[in-house]
Each structure stands twice: as C-alpha cells, then as structure tokens.
Amino acid sequence: MALRRVAIDTHHENVAYLHRDCAIYRAEGFKALxxxxxxxxxxRILAVLNVSSDPRIVQCHELGLSQDAFERLGVEKGHPVTISQAEPPESIPALFRKIEGERLGREDFLAIVRDIAAHRYSKIELTAFVVACNRAELDREEVYFLTEAMVATGRRLDWHAPLVVDKHCIGGIPGNRTSMLVVPIVAAAGLVFPKTSSRAITSPAGTADTMEVMARVELPFDELTAIVQKHKxxxxWGGTADLSPADDVLxxxxxxxxxxxxxxxxxxxLSKKIAAGATHLVLDIPIGPTAxxxxxxxAQRLRRLFEYVAQRLHLSLDVVITDGRQPIGQGIGPVLEARDVMRVLENDPLAPNDLRQKSLRLAGRLIECNPDVRGGDGFTIARDILDSGRALAQxxxxIEAQGSRHFDHHHPPLGKLHFDVLAPADGVVIGIDNLQIARIARLAGAPKVPSAGVDLFHKLGDTVQAGQPLYRVYADFPADLEFARQATQRSTAFALGDxxxxxxxxxxF
Structure with a gap:
C-alpha cells in the first residue's frame, strides 16, 4: 500500500487510516479501533486503526497515518508500506495484574514503560494503567521502580560536571515563573544549570511558553549542549531531548x-530531572486552599516520598514548602509573565516583589549546593547577583545564544481586546482561587495566544473599594474575550471580606 500523511494531530497516539472498501481491510477482517x-x-510502528468512507481522507490503495505516526515511521509519503494485525504488547499481563490491584516488581514496570515509550499502548490501555496506579496507590518501592524504568527508556544526559543543579515546582500556581529568574542568577554564580522545561498542559503558561516570547526554545540537542557549555x-523546551519519553505519553x-x-x-x-543529568535538585511544593x-x-507525606525515591536514585534533593494561597507575580500568560521576569531582572520599581523574593530564596538554596558556600549565605549571594545586574547580563x-525574538518588555505586545473585573463591594482580599484565575486566562487564549492572559492589580491583604479594578483580562479574539467574560461572571476568583x-x-520561607 502507498503511505499517506493524514494531517490530524492525535496527541501522542499513533493512528492508522484505511478506506472501508480497501481489499486488505475486507480480506483481513480488520475492525475499527x-x-x-x-x-x-x-x-515498524503500532497504531490504532480508524476506518473511513471518505476518499479525501484515504483512498483504497493507501494507508493513512496521523501526524505523529507518520513522523515516527520516518518515510516519505507514497512509500510502500505493509500492514498486519498487531500482537498485544508483551507487558499486557503485568498491566492486567496491576488492574487487579497487585503489587508489581522492577521487571514489570520496566516492561510496561518500554511498551509505553514505544507507543505500543493504545489510549484505552494507557488509561487503564494510569487509573490502576491511581486507584491502588503505588507503594514507595513501586514508585522507585516506575521512576527507574522511565529514566532507562530515554536518553540520559551527562554534562561532565560534578555539580549540575535544577529546580522544579510541582505546579498549580499561576504566574510562578521563578525558574526564569533562578536560572540566570545561579548560572551567574558559576553553577551548571541546564533547564529543560515543559510547555503548558493545563496552565496559562509554562516556562517554555514564556521563554519563547523572548527567544527560541526548540533547540537541536547539539545546539542546546553547546549553549550550556558556553553559558553554563x-x-x-525539553521535547527535543528525548528525556523520559514515557512520561510525555502518560x-x-x-x-x-x-x-x-x-x-x-x-x-x-524525578525521571525527567535525572535523565537531564541533574545531581542536585531544589523542589518547590506550594500549599494553599486551591493549590x-x-x-x-x-505536603510532608509528598516530601518523604520524593526524598525516598531521590535517595535511591542518588539525586541530592532539597524540598521547600512554599506559600501557594495565590498567584505569584502580577501577570498570568506568556507575555505578561515575561514582562514580570524582565522587570525583576532590571530591578524595576514595578517588579512584583513576591516573584523577586521567592526566586531569590530558591536561587539561594541552589547556590548553597556549592560546597564552597556556607549554609545560609545563598540568599545574600543571589540578591547581590540580581542587584548588580549580573543576572540580567546572564x-x-x-536570549542571544538561543535566538532573540526582540521582545520589548517596556511595551509588551498585549492582546488588542481587554476588560476589567471590578470589585463588587468594599473589603479586603481574603482569597484568590488559583484554579479559576488560571481558567480565565486560558479561556482568554493563553498560552496558545501569548499576548492573552490576566494582569492582577491586587493580592491577598489588599483593601479595595467597590468598583475598583481587581484585574484586567487581555485577549486577541472576540470569542476568547467573551468566553473569559462569562467565566468571570460565574466567579471572579476573588473573595472579599475582613x-x-x-x-x-x-x-x-
């Protein structure tokens, strides 16, 4: 059969397409799914079969592949291909035992993760694995085995340095762009800090989305390595490095x-950090009513689990429990968050102090990984690097090394449309719902539309008067603006009281 590329994004799932009148489909008795x-x-690749009656999707002599599947097979359109019914993945018996609530061993997890990384599991089988692990919660030994297997099935970087640091937050706090401040501060202190970050999945911006406003983030591996060697x-974006590929599928x-x-x-x-070559990690666990x-x-239970697995995998881990009662910074969305980051780096009077202080404390903890730095001195060193302009220079x-996009943070390109959300009464801000404010920013278009998002005017403890703006919503498209407006009418995300x-x-801290 001739290969055809079907321009459908099936999000990490290989999908094949046959025409219903195809002779092979009729002869072999293939069924949809x-x-x-x-x-x-x-x-070879494994794929889930979809059947079409529309020759515009696939013709009788063709086999169609979704975008991801086409790229994984790695041949040109029109190339001859063969199709056959697939044998079940070898790890299916282990999956069934996990569904029954059994405890799995090291080889079981390695087999399952290998099949997941090789895209041998359908979405239904993946869902069964995720739900089974969630319903019969993994014990700490199983978590270790799963982490170890996820590291083993991808590339593991070696920076040829005795001390390679990283920082991670478990997420859930809008505007929390501390990594983009911690990296230049810590690198300016002389530590190796190759930060490979994800794009947003359910948040209004990930570190990669925000950095992409200012510079390229999709870098070939050799180029990324050269930048780290020169600039520390x-x-x-971590997607090009093939680090813990099963994680992206899960x-x-x-x-x-x-x-x-x-x-x-x-x-x-932990699998991503170990695969990225980190020897020392600072982990941020925010706690709060909507974190x-x-x-x-x-938080303490989660800390102990992280520490157990990190110790087994010889990763030095420092867990920090932080304030997650409200967003960090003022902007929520790629352009707004990039603006906040640059204001902090430039020591601008308009810079959000909570973003500055949290970044300095996290950077200080990483700087203290250096055995030549006395415990407790990290914060002061970080503050001096930021205040002196060395972090900005870094x-x-x-930005120049990765490919500058010439972002003007003094006049950031914000959405053409906007509206303000007003305080309904006098009072003190006693609550900000992280989940709702993030949802409003996403409905406005972030992160797909970098200029969209929410700009906060008030934080916890601020006194406001009726009719005073609480925040401004930016969007580029009328439909997005209306979706966000409707969400704010259901809930502004702000609670006022005493x-x-x-x-x-x-x-x-």
Whole structure:
C-alpha cells in the first residue's frame, strides 16, 4: 500500500487510516479501533486503526497515518508500506495484574514503560494503567521502580560536571515563573544549570511558553549542549531531548482525566530531572486552599516520598514548602509573565516583589549546593547577583545564544481586546482561587495566544473599594474575550471580606 500523511494531530497516539472498501481491510477482517502493525524500510510502528468512507481522507490503495505516526515511521509519503494485525504488547499481563490491584516488581514496570515509550499502548490501555496506579496507590518501592524504568527508556544526559543543579515546582500556581529568574542568577554564580522545561498542559503558561516570547526554545540537542557549555545554562523546551519519553505519553492521558497521583507525580518529575543529568535538585511544593497540595501533612507525606525515591536514585534533593494561597507575580500568560521576569531582572520599581523574593530564596538554596558556600549565605549571594545586574547580563546572553525574538518588555505586545473585573463591594482580599484565575486566562487564549492572559492589580491583604479594578483580562479574539467574560461572571476568583478571615499557611520561607 502507498503511505499517506493524514494531517490530524492525535496527541501522542499513533493512528492508522484505511478506506472501508480497501481489499486488505475486507480480506483481513480488520475492525475499527483494532491495533495494527505498520512496516516500511525496516521500521515498524503500532497504531490504532480508524476506518473511513471518505476518499479525501484515504483512498483504497493507501494507508493513512496521523501526524505523529507518520513522523515516527520516518518515510516519505507514497512509500510502500505493509500492514498486519498487531500482537498485544508483551507487558499486557503485568498491566492486567496491576488492574487487579497487585503489587508489581522492577521487571514489570520496566516492561510496561518500554511498551509505553514505544507507543505500543493504545489510549484505552494507557488509561487503564494510569487509573490502576491511581486507584491502588503505588507503594514507595513501586514508585522507585516506575521512576527507574522511565529514566532507562530515554536518553540520559551527562554534562561532565560534578555539580549540575535544577529546580522544579510541582505546579498549580499561576504566574510562578521563578525558574526564569533562578536560572540566570545561579548560572551567574558559576553553577551548571541546564533547564529543560515543559510547555503548558493545563496552565496559562509554562516556562517554555514564556521563554519563547523572548527567544527560541526548540533547540537541536547539539545546539542546546553547546549553549550550556558556553553559558553554563539554558532555558529550553525539553521535547527535543528525548528525556523520559514515557512520561510525555502518560501525561497525555493523566491531564484530561485530572489524575495527578503522588506516585505518578514523583516518577514524572524525578525521571525527567535525572535523565537531564541533574545531581542536585531544589523542589518547590506550594500549599494553599486551591493549590495542588492543600495542607502541611499532605505536603510532608509528598516530601518523604520524593526524598525516598531521590535517595535511591542518588539525586541530592532539597524540598521547600512554599506559600501557594495565590498567584505569584502580577501577570498570568506568556507575555505578561515575561514582562514580570524582565522587570525583576532590571530591578524595576514595578517588579512584583513576591516573584523577586521567592526566586531569590530558591536561587539561594541552589547556590548553597556549592560546597564552597556556607549554609545560609545563598540568599545574600543571589540578591547581590540580581542587584548588580549580573543576572540580567546572564539572561541577555542566553536570549542571544538561543535566538532573540526582540521582545520589548517596556511595551509588551498585549492582546488588542481587554476588560476589567471590578470589585463588587468594599473589603479586603481574603482569597484568590488559583484554579479559576488560571481558567480565565486560558479561556482568554493563553498560552496558545501569548499576548492573552490576566494582569492582577491586587493580592491577598489588599483593601479595595467597590468598583475598583481587581484585574484586567487581555485577549486577541472576540470569542476568547467573551468566553473569559462569562467565566468571570460565574466567579471572579476573588473573595472579599475582613482581614481576620484571610487563610494562614505555615511554610518554610
């Protein structure tokens, strides 16, 4: 059969297309959603079969492949291909045992993760694995085995340095762009800090989305390596590095289901960091009423699980529990968050102080990984680097090395349309719903539309008067603006009341 590229994004799932009147389809008895094996030029992929009656999608003599599947097979359109019914992945018996609630061993997880990374699992099988691991929560040994397997199935970087640092937040806090400040501060202190970050999945911006406003982030691996060797750091998208590839496949199922179990979270984060070559990691766990982690006991349980797995994998880990009661910074969305980052780097009076202070403290913890730095001195060193302009110079060097997009943060290209959300009454801001404010920013278009998002005018503890703007919503398209407006009418995400009603949180800094 002749190969045809079907321009459909199936999001990490290989999909094959046959015409209903195709002779092979009739002869072999293929069924829609059956798993098939496609071979060409010595390569093979497994795919889920879709059947079409429309010759505009695929003709009788053709086999169509979705975008991802076409790229994985790696041959030109029109190339001869063969198709056959696929054998089930070898790890299916282990998957069934996990569905039954059994505890799995090292070889079981390695087999499952290998099949996942090779795209041998359908979305249905992936969902079964994710739900089974969530329902019968993994014990800490299983989390270790899962993490180890995820590292083993992808590339593992070696920077040929005794000390390679990284920083990660478990997420859930809008505007929390500390990595883009921590990286230039710590690199300016002389530490190797290759930061490979993800794009947003359910948030209004990821680190890669925000950095992309200012510079290229999709860098070939050799170019990324050269930048780190010259500048000791990078701020790049991690998708080109093939780090823990099974994690990206699992995330494509976990996020739509809103499943983020502790075991899978630990495996996801630590596998990526270890594969990226980190020797020392500072991990940020925010807690708050609308954060991923809602209480200190829950945070401490998660900390212990992270520490156990990190210790088994010989990764030095420093967990920091932080204030997650509200967004960090003023802007939510790629352009707005990039503006905030540059204001902090330039020591601008308009810079959000909460973003500055949190970044300095996290950077200080990483600087103290250097055995030549005395414990407790990291914050002062970080502050001096930021205040002196060395961090700004480091960031500008990274932007130029990665390919500057000439972002003007003094006049950021914000959405052409906007509206203000007003306080309904006098009062003190006693609550900001992280989930709702993030949802409003996404409905406005972020991160797909970088100029869209939410610009906060007030934070917890601020006194406001009726009719005073709480925040401004930016969008580029009327439909997006209207979706966001409707969301704010259902809930503004702000709660007003008396100062005594403001939630308290006990954090480490």
């Amino acid at each position: 059956a798993k098939v094996e496609v071979r060409a030029n010595g390569k 750091a990078c701020l790049a 995330i494509s199922v976990e996020r739509p289901l809103s499943i983020d179990s502790p075991g899978q979270m630990v495996a996801s984060i 991923k982690v809602r209480s200190m006991p829950e 960031m500008n060097a990274l 100062a005594s009603q403001m939630p308290h949180v006990f954090v480490e």
